[in-house]
Amino acid sequence: MTDLSGAVDILVVDDLDVTFKGRRRNQKVRAVEGVGFTVREGETFGVIGESGSGKSTLGRCIVCLVPPSGGRVLHFGKDPFALSASELRRHRRGFQIIFQDPNAALDPRMTILESVREPLDVAGIGTAQERRVKALEMLDRVALAPELALRYPHEISGGQKQRANIARALVLEPSLIVCDEVVAALDVSIQADMLNLFAKLQREFSLTYVFISHDLRVVAHVSDRVAVMYCGKLMELAPAEDLMAAPLHPYSQALLSAEPEPQPAHLRNKKRIILKGEIPSPLNPPSGCRFHTRCPIAVAECATREPEWREVLPGRWAACHFAGAPVPAVSDATVEVLRP
Ligand SMILES: Nc1ncnc2c1ncn2[C@@H]1O[C@H](COP(=O)(O)OP(=O)(O)OP(=O)(O)O)[C@@H](O)[C@H]1O
Ligand code: SF4
Ligand SMILES: [Mg+2]
Incomplete structure (x- = not known):
């Protein structure tokens, strides 16, 4: 380019x-x-x-x-x-x-x-x-x-x-x-x-x-910028500061939330998300969104329809149906929620 x-x-x-x-x-x-x-x-x-x-x-x-x-x-x-x-x-x-x-x-x-x-x-x-x-x-x-x-x-x-x-x-x-x-x-x-x-x-x-x-x-x-990969695919791409301050993808949010202290301001006093479940194998990747088997906000559609890789905000890309939109409730079946 x-x-x-x-x-x-x-x-x-x-x-x-x-x-x-x-x-x-x-x-x-x-x-x-x-x-x-x-x-x-x-x-x-x-x-x-x-x-x-x-x-x-x-x-x-x-x-x-x-x-x-x-x-x-x-x-x-x-x-x-x-x-x-x-x-x-x-x-x-x-x-x-x-x-x-x-x-x-x-x-x-x-x-x-x-x-x-x-x-x-x-x-x-x-x-x-x-x-x-x-x-x-x-x-x-x-x-x-x-x-x-x-x-x-x-x-x-x-x-x-x-x-x-x-x-x-x-x-x-x-x-x-x-x-x-x-x-x-x-x-x-x-x-x-x-x-x-x-x-x-x-x-x-x-x-x-x-x-x-x-x-x-x-x-x-x-x-300067960071790409977040999961099971062979990009989940998010953002300037490093933006990713750390407010990640758009549930996988990036989980990675950030699992970080030991010091936590970024917006995650302090909030629950910590520890992802449950095995990382899927690239021999047999999950259908739809690859993250759906571990995603805390997955809905039925996520297992069948792959999210588009799109520019959610200027310079900020993510592959999630809900990135930049109101999110469904967090499911405790896929994550362990630790209170601060
Ligand atoms: N030469 C190869 N032949 C077959 N499979 C491979 C080969 N190289 C990598 N893989 C497989 O491809 C997948 C991605 O591996 P890769 O080493 O790129 O991951 P990674 O993100 O660098 O992991 P890590 O953080 O452990 O270094 C893994 O399932 C790995 O087993
Ligand atoms: S598309 Fe669905 S499963 Fe994938 S990250 Fe978004 S909410 Fe989670
Ligand atoms: Mg490696």
């Missing part, structure tokens, strides 16, 4: 499906279904949802690690999946991903410096000396002390390893980085430092982030 100034969006996800084969014959895992949004350059776009909702699959498809089964991903208006294998390898330098497990991308037999330099070696960028200098510069930018450069992954902490992973992603000068649960494995005491580092690097390198987490507070803290 192009804006009035003629700038092309860095990322468009258009009616995206990602389906995997299940273990049994003819079984399909609909990990992502009909997901669509646009990310602007320089933005941090948050993705939140419970385990198995399809966040990582979406993130992996955005950086071309899994192909779409339907719909499109566009990078600067172009379909990367239409590129030849060698063109795609080159193109992918601009679209990186960092995973939750700090060990995932670090070879235990390589020093930190070698691991950070490796993407440059593989891409054949510059001379060996230039690659070494660039890798050392990136370690400095992520505040890893030079004496750690010659250590092996098992000789440094989880936080230091995650900094090395960031340096490894940055060394190819990407435009966009998918951050998939990047602080989830780290000690709470260093999570804030790491989030500050991501913010600093974003300013210094003009980065765009897709920031995936199951932790609403983390996502809301770092993101």
Whole structure:
């Protein structure tokens, strides 16, 4: 998509499906279904949802690690999946991903410096000396002390390893980085430092982030806008502040209400909604609205008619028959209601 100034969006996800084969014959895992949004350059776009909702699959498809089964991903208006294998390898330098497990991308037999330099070696960028200098510069930018450069992954902490992973992603000068649960494995005491580092690097390198987490507070803290996923689909998309202040979708409301203190003002002194029931399987997603088996305000129609994905308020999208309208009474059969 192009804006009035003629700038092309860095990322468009258009009616995206990602389906995997299940273990049994003819079984399909609909990990992502009909997901669509646009990310602007320089933005941090948050993705939140419970385990198995399809966040990582979406993130992996955005950086071309899994192909779409339907719909499109566009990078600067172009379909990367239409590129030849060698063109795609080159193109992918601009679209990186960092995973939750700090060990995932670090070879235990390589020093930190070698691991950070490796993407440059593989891409054949510059001379060996230039690659070494660039890798050392990136370690400095992520505040890893030079004496750690010659250590092996098992000789440094989880936080230091995650900094090395960031340096490894940055060394190819990407435009966009998918951050998939990047602080989830780290000690709470260093999570804030790491989030500050991501913010600093974003300013210094003009980065765009897709920031995936199951932790609403983390996502809301770092993101400009947030997409809420449930069982492969988007439930809500809103500016982070609006989502935290007044979520429109019952699932977002339940996620927010389940947060430990401090609660946002409008939820203080109100009942807390703890969702009951299993998260449905993407092997056999519920009919109608996917959230209907756990929704506290579901009515009979919700099981048969899928809600439209619509702009309920300017810039605020939701998929619920009742978003922005008077809501039915809360059913205690689907939620546990905790009084303050
Ligand atoms: N390669 C695969 N083959 C088959 N099924 C897969 C594959 N990758 C993911 N899935 C399934 O797709 C669904 C979505 O998984 P995904 O990892 O994207 O969820 P998630 O939101 O990232 O969860 P978590 O918060 O636990 O990381 C899950 O049911 C998962 O089992
Ligand atoms: S459409 Fe129905 S089941 Fe789905 S979120 Fe709205 S009220 Fe709940
Ligand atoms: Mg995941």
